[in-house]
Amino acid sequence: MAKVFSTRVDIAASAERVWKILADLEGYSAWNPFTPRIETTFVVGDPIVLHVSFDGAKPRRQVEILRSWAPGEQLCWGMTIGPAWLFRAERVQRVEVLGDQRCRYVSEDAFAGALSPVVELLYGGKVQRGFDALGAALKRRAESGAAQRTIAR
16 A cells, blocks of 8 residues: 655646746746756656755755656656565646636655555655645745746746
C-alpha cells in the first residue's frame, strides 16, 4: 500500500495563471522554497532534475523521470530505487478550476515498495513540510502582482 503525502491549496487566481507560474521553471528561485530549481525539457520520458531544499537546507540534486506533462491539467514525475517492488515514488501536481478566478492546487507524492517505510521515516515529514511551504508560496505568488509580471515576460 502506498503512503501519499499531499497538499491542497485554494487560490484566488485563475487556473491558467497558476499553470503559467508552474511552467516558468526559470522563475522558481523567486518563489519556490521547496524546489527552487528544476530543469527539464517537458518531454515525457526525459529526466527532470530537481534541486530540493528540505526545511531550508542547501538544495540537493535529485533526478527523476517526467511521466506526464499536460499543461492546464497535470504535471507528473517519478523515480524508482532498484526494481519497482523495492521503492517507487510518483509526484503528481494538478490545478482544479473552482470558478472564474478561483482554483485549487493539488500536489501528491505516493511512496510504495518494500523500502517505503524507511524512506517515509527519513523523509516523510520533510516532504510534507516542503509541500505545505510550496503550496503557500504558490498561493502568494499567484495572488500577488508579481505573478502578473512573471506571466507578462
